[in-house]
Amino acid sequence: MTVAPSPFLICPTPATVLQWLKTSQQAAYRSDQATIASLCFPIPTVDPLAVLSEAPSGQQCYLDAPTQAIAAWGAVLECRFSGGDRFRKARQCLAIWKRQICRPCPNPGLGPFFFFSFSFFETAPNGVFAPATVLLPSWQVVKQSQQSWVIANVKLGPETALKPLSAALCRQVQHIARVRKPQLGFRTRSKAANPPPLQLTAEAALGLKQSVDQALAVMAQTNLKKQVVAHALDLVSPWPWQRDISLRRLRSRHPDCYTFAFSQGPQTHFIGASPERLLSLRQGKLVADALAGSAPRGSTPLLDRCLGQRLLNNPKEQAEHRFVVDFIVTQLKALGLRPHYDAFPTLLKLSHIQHLHTPIYADLPEHLSPLQLVETLHPTPAVAGVPTAAACNQIQRTERSDRGLYAAPFGWVDYQGNSEFIVGIRSALLQGRRARLYAGAGIVKGSDPDQELAEIQLKLQTLAEVLGNGQRP
Numbered sequence: 001m002t003v004a005p006s007p008f009l010i011c012p013t014p015a016t017v018l019q020w021l022k023t024s025q026q027a028a029y030r031s032d033q034a035t036i037a038s039l040c041f042p043i044p045t046v047d048p049l050a051v052l053s054e055a056p057s058g059q060q061c062y063l064d065a066p067t068q069a070i071a072a073w074g075a076v077l078e079c080r081f082s083g084g085d086r087f088r089k090a091r092q093c094l095a096i097w098k099r100q101i102c103r104p105c106p107n108p109g110l111g112p113f114f115f116f117s118f119s120f121f122e123t124a125p126n127g128v129f130a131p132a133t134v135l136l137p138s139w140q141v142v143k144q145s146q147q148s149w150v151i152a153n154v155k156l157g158p159e160t161a162l163k164p165l166s167a168a169l170c171r172q173v174q175h176i177a178r179v180r181k182p183q184l185g186f187r188t189r190s191k192a193a194n195p196p197p198l199q200l201t202a203e204a205a206l207g208l209k210q211s212v213d214q215a216l217a218v219m220a221q222t223n224l225k226k227q228v229v230a231h232a233l234d235l236v237s238p239w240p241w242q243r244d245i246s247l248r249r250l251r252s253r254h255p256d257c258y259t260f261a262f263s264q265g266p267q268t269h270f271i272g273a274s275p276e277r278l279l280s281l282r283q284g285k286l287v288a289d290a291l292a293g294s295a296p297r298g299s300t301p302l303l304d305r306c307l308g309q310r311l312l313n314n315p316k317e318q319a320e321h322r323f324v325v326d327f328i329v330t331q332l333k334a335l336g337l338r339p340h341y342d343a344f345p346t347l348l349k350l351s352h353i354q355h356l357h358t359p360i361y362a363d364l365p366e367h368l369s370p371l372q373l374v375e376t377l378h379p380t381p382a383v384a385g386v387p388t389a390a391a392c393n394q395i396q397r398t399e400r401s402d403r404g405l406y407a408a409p410f411g412w413v414d415y416q417g418n419s420e421f422i423v424g425i426r427s428a429l430l431q432g433r434r435a436r437l438y439a440g441a442g443i444v445k446g447s448d449p450d451q452e453l454a455e456i457q458l459k460l461q462t463l464a465e466v467l468g469n470g471q472r473p
Contacts, residue, residue, distance in 0.1 A: 013170065014163075014166045014167045014170050015166075017039065017166040017169050017170055018162055018163060018166040020037065020039060021037055021154070021156065021160075021162045021165060021166055022162060024037035024156055025156050025158070025160065025162065028156055028157070028158065029158065031100075033100065034155060034156065034157055035155070035156045036076055036077070036112075036136070036153055036154065036155050036156070037152075037153070037154045037156055038111055038112040038151060038152070038153045038154075038415075039151070039152045039153075039154070039169065040109030040110050040111050040149055040150070040151050041149060041150045041151075041152075041173050042109075042147065042148070042149055043148050043149065043150055043173065043176065043177040044148065044177055045143065045146050045147065045148050046141065046143065046148045046176065046177065046179050046180075047069075047143070047179075048062070048064070048069045048070060048071035048141040048142070048143050048148075049062065049064070049069070049071060049244065049247055049248065049251070050179050050180075051071055051141045051176055051179050052071035052073065052141070052244070053244045054179060055071070055073040055074075055139070056073065056074070057263075057265055057266035058073065058074065058075070058263075058264075058265060059073065059074065059075045059078070059135060059137065059263070059264060060072065060073045060137075060261065060262075060263040061073075061115040061135065061137060061261070061262055061263075061412075062247065062259070062260060062261040062262075063258065063259075063260045063410070063411065063412065063420065063422070064251055064258065064259040064260070065258050065277075065420060066255070066256065066258075067144065067145075068142065068143065068144045068420075069142070069143045070113060070140060070141070070142050070143075070412065071140070071141045072113065072115060072137035072139060072140040072141070073137055073138065073139055074137050074138025074139055075135055075136070075137060075138065076136045076137070076138050076153045076154070076155050077097065077134075077135070077136040078133070078134065078135050078136070079093045079133070079134045080130035080132065080133050080134075081130065081131065081132040081133075081134075082122065082123055082124070082130060082131040082132065083122055083123070083131070084122050086118065086122055086131050086132035087118070087132070087371060087372075087374065087375035088375075089132065090116060090118075090132050090134050090371055091369050091371040091372065091375075093134045094114055094134065094369070094371060094413060095369070097114065097136070098415060098417075101415050109149065109151075110142055110149050110151060110414075111140055111142070111149075111151035111153075111414065111415070112136060112140065112151060112153050112414070112415055113137075113140055113142075113151070113412045113413070113414050114134065114135070114136050114412060114413050114414070114415075115133075115134075115135045115136075115137060115262075115411070115412050116132070116133065116134055116135070116371070116374075116409070116410070116411060116412065116413070116421075117129060117130075117132070117133045117135075117262050117270075117405060117408075117409075117410045118131065118132050118133075118374070118378065118405075118408045118409045118410070119131040119132070119403070119404055119405055119408050120379065120383075120403035120404070120405070120406060120407050120408040121392070121396070121402075121403065124402060124404055128264065128268055128270075128404065128429065128431070129262065129264065129270065129404065129405055136153055137153065138152070138153050138154075139151070139152060139153070139172070139176075140153070141176060150173050150176050150177070152169050152172070152173070154169065200231075200233070200453075200457060200460075204231070204233070205453055207400075208229065208231055208449075208452070208453050208456060209449040209450070209452075209453055211229045211398060211399075212229055212441075212443055212447060212449040212452050212453075213449060214398060215227035215229060215394065215398075215443040215447075216443065216445070216447065218394060219443075219444075219445055220445075222390065223387065223390065224385065224386070224387070224390050224391065224394065225323065225385070225386040225387070225444065225445075226320060226323050226381055226385040226386040226391065226442055226443065226444045227385040227391055227394055227395075227442075227443045228381075228382070228383055228384055228385050228391065228395070228407075228440050228441070228442050228443070229399075229440060229441055229443055229452065229456075230395070230399060230403065230406065230407065230438060230439065230440035231438070231439055231440065231456050231460070232400075232401040232406075232436050232437065232438050233436070233437040233438075233439075233460050234434065234435070234436050234437075235434070235435045235436075235437065235464070235467070236433055236434055236435075237433050237434075237435065237467075238433070239433065240267055240432050240433055241269075241430040241432070241433070241434075241435050241467060243261060243263065243269040243271060243430055246271060246428075246430070246466050246467050247259060247261055247271060249465075249466035250271070250272070250273040250466050251273070253273075253351055253465070253466060254273040254275075254350060254351055254426075254462075256275070256348075256349075256350055256351075257273040257274055257275050257350065257426070258273065258274045258275075258276075258277060258422040259271075259272075259273050260272055260273075260274065260410055260422060260424070262405065262410060267430070267431060267432045268430070268431050269429070269430040270404070270405045270424065270427060270428075270429050270430075271427065271428055271430060272424055272425065272426050272427030272428060272463075273426050273466075274422045274423055274424060274425050274426055274427065275291060275348060275350055275353075275355060275425075275426065276289060276291045276382065276383075276422060276423040276425055277289045277420070277421070277422055277423075278374065278377055278378070278380075278409050278411070278421040278422060278423050279370070279373050279374065279377065279419065279420075279421050280419070280420050280421075281364060281370050281373075281417070281418055281419040281420075282418050283418070284363055284364050284365075284366070284417075285361070285363065285364070286332075286337070286361065286362045286363070286364045286373070287359055287360070287361055288328050288332070288339075288359070288360045288362075288373075288377065289357065289358075289359055289360070290321065290324040290325040290328055290341075290345070290357070290358040290359075290360060290380075290382070291324070291348065291355050291356070291357055291382055292317075292320050292321045292323065292324040292355070292356060292381065292382040292442055293311060293314070293317035293318065293320050293321040293345070293355060293356035293442075294311070294317070294353050294354065294355045294356075294455060295307050295308065295310065295311040295314075295317070295353070295354055296352070296353060296354075296458060297349065297350075297351070297352060297353060297354055304349075304354075307354070308347045308349070308354055311347065311354060311356060312345070312347065312356070315446075316444060316445075316446045316447065317356060318345075318356070319444060320381075320442050320444050321345055321356040321358070323381040323386045323444075324358075324380055324381045324382045325341070325345075325358050325360070327380055327381050327386065327388075328360050328377060328380065329341070329360060331376045331377055332360070332362055332373075332376075334376070335368060335372065335373070335376060336365070337362040337363070337364065338362060338363070339360050339361065339362045340360075340361055340362070341358055341359065341360040341361065342358065342359075345357055345358045346358075351462075352458060352461075352462045353458060353459070353462075366417075369413075369417075370413050370417065370419035370421070371413065374409050374411075374421055378408065378409050379392070379407065379408075380423070381442075382423070382442065383407035383423060383425065383440065384407075385442070385443075401436075403438070404429065405424050405427070405429075406424055406425070406427055406429075406438040407423060407424060407425050407438070407440065408423070408424050409421045409422070409423065409424070410422055410424050425438070425439075425440070426438075426439070426459060426462065426463060427463075428463050428467065435467055437460050437463045437464065437467075439456045439459035439460045439463070440456065440459075441455045441456050
């Protein structure tokens with residue numbers, strides 16, 4: 001199957017699109033394979049989330065990074081995998097598709113973007129989403145700074161009627177370009193009042209503190225050095241949860257995070273605002289984030305500086321952060337890379353919380369796939385523990401709910417090998433009137449159960465604020 005990016009069309013017309021589709025169809029005849037023509041159109045600036053709100057329900061992806069936002073829907077190609085070789089199968093699937101990409105023009109524009117989601121573990125017995133999903137969406141809307149593009153991915157066969165298809169594609173591009181919904185604080189902070197503080201039930205709080213005590217007891221008797229304890233909080237709303245409203249609130253209140261959504265149908269969505277980028281790859285330049293160790297934000301600038309300095313000077317938090325740095329560096333070196341980074345972490349200040357942060361850089365050789373990096377780095381000690389195998393075993397034995405997509409990789413790889421993957425933390429699974437909120441905390445020797453409980457409650461509170469009580473449709 002051939003994927004053929006189009007020329008960068010300034011003003012698409014049915015005649016122009018028809019000619020490109022004919023070229024793609026001829027490529028299919030020559031190769032005796034089905035062809036997917038990928039056409040990229042520059043359009044006036046639009047909000048991808050506003051466009052996604054009007055898109056047909058079904059398979060939908062959304063990833064809003066500080067420098068680029070992509071909304072996508074539909075499925076031209078889709079594969080799902082499970083088991084211990086799910087990363088390898090996803091990598092093979094991508095390699096086959098990329099080898100079949102045809103670029104007949106010197107300036108083919110953006111796209112296509114292949115989206116990937118992975119669950120935390122290799123199986124998800126109670127999960128809504130597959131342990132691994134590879135998806136080439138039919139439509140993709142990209143926003144970078146003040147420029148936007150529409151990417152249409154169309155499967156062509158020998159009998160495909162091209163003339164009506166070209167007219168339909170142009171109508172859809174024109175419709176997308178006209179979407180002008182209010183952006184509702186795009187990359188700005190919301191001033192909406194917060195709901196009352198969220199309190200876990202006495203049973204849930206006791207269970208969390210017991211989990212911390214249990215992790216500390218295991219550390220005292222084994223080589224386990226860190227254990228991430230996660231909690232899932234279930235909420236029920238009088239009305240179905242509104243994904244788009246929640247995403248706008250997340251994007252507005254957490255402009256420095258990665259707002260994301262992966263949807264299956266009109267009422268099943270995994271959403272969040274993650275501060276943690278697993279990796280970013282641009283033109284062979286890799287950035288991976290070590291993010292561990294946290295403290296609340298202060299109510300005044302002075303208190304905020306004091307809390308940040310206390311975090312920087314806290315041996316327990318520094319040790320937890322160092323676990324993540326050492327893990328990422330070791331894993332990258334095992335792939336033959338030469339990572340470099342600053343010796344001391346800085347503070348990543350978010351709206352409700354601040355973290356110790358160390359970006360790690362490396363040059364990536366062409367023979368390595370971004371998905372090899374994803375497989376090598378997942379799960380980091382920031383979401384699992386140290387050693388990884390022992391920590392994951394402890395998670396499976398002690399956590400009451402399946403993690404699903406929580407704390408797992410979600411992102412994209414484009415046809416040039418550029419890539420962006422985040423870690424799905426600060427996240428929630430929305431299913432009709434039910435919502436499951438996820439949060440976790442890293443436990444090391446010296447951790448205090450009451451403080452870890454407070455950290456998890458703070459993270460859950462952040463999610464509960466944007467979800468509210470649902471909204472009547």
